[in-house]
Amino acid sequence: MKLQKRERQARLSSLLEENPLLTDGDLAEHFGVSVQTIRLDRMEKGIPELRERLKDVAVRSLDDVKSLPIDEVIGDIIDIELDKRAVSVFDVTKDHVFQRNGIARGHHLFAQANSLAVAVIDDELALTAKSSLNFIKPVRAGERVVAKAAVRPDKRPRRSIVEVISTVGDEPVFTGTFEMYRTHESGKEGQS
Amino acid sequence: MKLQKRERQARLSSLLEENPLLTDGDLAEHFGVSVQTIRLDRMEKGIPELRERLKDVAVRSLDDVKSLPIDEVIGDIIDIELDKRAVSVFDVTKDHVFQRNGIARGHHLFAQANSLAVAVIDDELALTAKSSLNFIKPVRAGERVVAKAAVRPDKRPRRSIVEVISTVGDEPVFTGTFEMYRTHESGKEGQS
DNA sequence: ACCGGATTTAGCACTTGGTACTAATATGAG
DNA sequence: CTCATATTAGTACCAAGTGCTAAATCCGGT
Numbered sequence: 001m002k003l004q005k006r007e008r009q010a011r012l013s014s015l016l017e018e019n020p021l022l023t024d025g026d027l028a029e030h031f032g033v034s035v036q037t038i039r040l041d042r043m044e045k046g047i048p049e050l051r052e053r054l055k056d057v058a059v060r061s062l063d064d065v066k067s068l069p070i071d072e073v074i075g076d077i078i079d080i081e082l083d084k085r086a087v088s089v090f091d092v093t094k095d096h097v098f099q100r101n102g103i104a105r106g107h108h109l110f111a112q113a114n115s116l117a118v119a120v121i122d123d124e125l126a127l128t129a130k131s132s133l134n135f136i137k138p139v140r141a142g143e144r145v146v147a148k149a150a151v152r153p154d155k156r157p158r159r160s161i162v163e164v165i166s167t168v169g170d171e172p173v174f175t176g177t178f179e180m181y182r183t184h185e186s187g188k189e190g191q192s
Numbered sequence: 193m194k195l196q197k198r199e200r201q202a203r204l205s206s207l208l209e210e211n212p213l214l215t216d217g218d219l220a221e222h223f224g225v226s227v228q229t230i231r232l233d234r235m236e237k238g239i240p241e242l243r244e245r246l247k248d249v250a251v252r253s254l255d256d257v258k259s260l261p262i263d264e265v266i267g268d269i270i271d272i273e274l275d276k277r278a279v280s281v282f283d284v285t286k287d288h289v290f291q292r293n294g295i296a297r298g299h300h301l302f303a304q305a306n307s308l309a310v311a312v313i314d315d316e317l318a319l320t321a322k323s324s325l326n327f328i329k330p331v332r333a334g335e336r337v338v339a340k341a342a343v344r345p346d347k348r349p350r351r352s353i354v355e356v357i358s359t360v361g362d363e364p365v366f367t368g369t370f371e372m373y374r375t376h377e378s379g380k381e382g383q384s
Numbered sequence: 385a386c387c388g389g390a391t392t393t394a395g396c397a398c399t400t401g402g403t404a405c406t407a408a409t410a411t412g413a414g
Numbered sequence: 415c416t417c418a419t420a421t422t423a424g425t426a427c428c429a430a431g432t433g434c435t436a437a438a439t440c441c442g443g444t
Contacts, residue, residue: 005391021250023430034393039432049431051243051400058213058246061253074299098317106310106320107266107303114298125290128298132324197420215401226422231403241402243429 074111082122104139117162123182212245266303274314296331309354315374
């Protein structure tokens with residue numbers, strides 16, 4: 001019955017991989033063997049006990065949480081001159097496209113452009129008030145989108161217009177006009 | 193020494209919030225009190241034991257992994273009538289806001305509205321061609337945004353206009369007009 | 385049919401990080 | 415001083431293990 005054992009251990013590995021919260025008891029029941037057998041299997045495969053597995057998962061996720069605030073800026077800003085212009089690049093991966101057709105979802109292009117518009121404004125706090133977008137050409141996974149922002153002052157106080165043009169290669173794929181609102185102080189009220 | 197206790201419990205809560213892997217022993221040492229005191233504090237604050245905390249973190253992160261590919265739709269669609277109208281809700285959490293001021297980043301509101309616009313179009317493939325947005329009022333963590341989309345036909349073939357209004361409570365916080373491009377003629381709308 | 389190695393199961397002592405409960409001992413404010 | 419609150423101590427117990435020893439079972443080969 002050499003196969004039984006190997007087979008069981010293989011299944012055990014993959015089972016725990018997708019569901020690390022199973023106790024030895026659960027596993028024993030699942031395979032119809034004794035708890036001790038499961039323990040031996042884990043030993044041989046070098047699989048740690050439930051608590052260790054949980055801790056691993058938890059630690060990894062906590063680390064992730066700390067590195068997640070990528071959210072602050074979408075795309076890498078590679079050049080910036082506050083209140084004037086800025087450039088960012090954003091590599092489109094399969095995570096950003098529709099599964100069905102491989103075309104990048106609009107909100108990612110928007111996010112890159114909007115992030116850039118926020119970043120280029122030289123103020124403690126810049127908010128988007130209005131914007132108008134043009135999705136010119138579909139972008140696909142693997143392509144690199146370069147967004148260029150140019151700031152234009154507005155007649156109204158505390159307002160600026162940011163024009164963003166995103167290109168892949170030389171072709172424009174997206175343009176956006178962002179009307180930005182800025183505040184000087186941490187005024188929570190101010191703008192309603 | 194009423195303050196000592198309250199103060200300690202408050203610190204304990206926030207300490208565990210940012211680092212859930214501390215044992216009662218660690219905490220006792222950190223505060224210079226006995227393990228039992230820590231236990232009492234946890235009881236009073238209703239903070240579960242280490243293993244429970246770990247499991248929570250782990251489960252949440254595992255769930256996240258499974259629910260992350262929501263990427264396809266931002267927000268939960270709770271009502272939809274293809275090519276006519278649709279409603280989705282999106283709960284804003286601290287993950288969606290600027291750390292600095294707690295205001296939701298524009299691209300999340302856009303993503304919800306744009307997702308909804310794509311979903312409401314009854315076609316194999318719908319793409320956003322243009323859009324015009326209005327960020328009316330800042331949204332904060334903890335608020336629930338309800339987006340309502342209404343489809344309007346366009347004179348041009350293969351085009352539809354989707355109007356989205358997002359509200360928190362009764363107040364509008366965002367509006368968007370999306371000009372959608374579809375690969376097939378809007379067959380259903382033959383009109384009788 | 386019998387032997388022997390591999391496999392499986394069992395049992396016991398011990399470990400962590402707790403819960404639940406009781407009892408003793410500060411500590412400090414009125 | 416006294417009494418309530420806060421803190422500490424100690425016990426029994428639990429889950430989910432490790433580590434170890436020993437017994438039982440299986441299974442193939444000669």
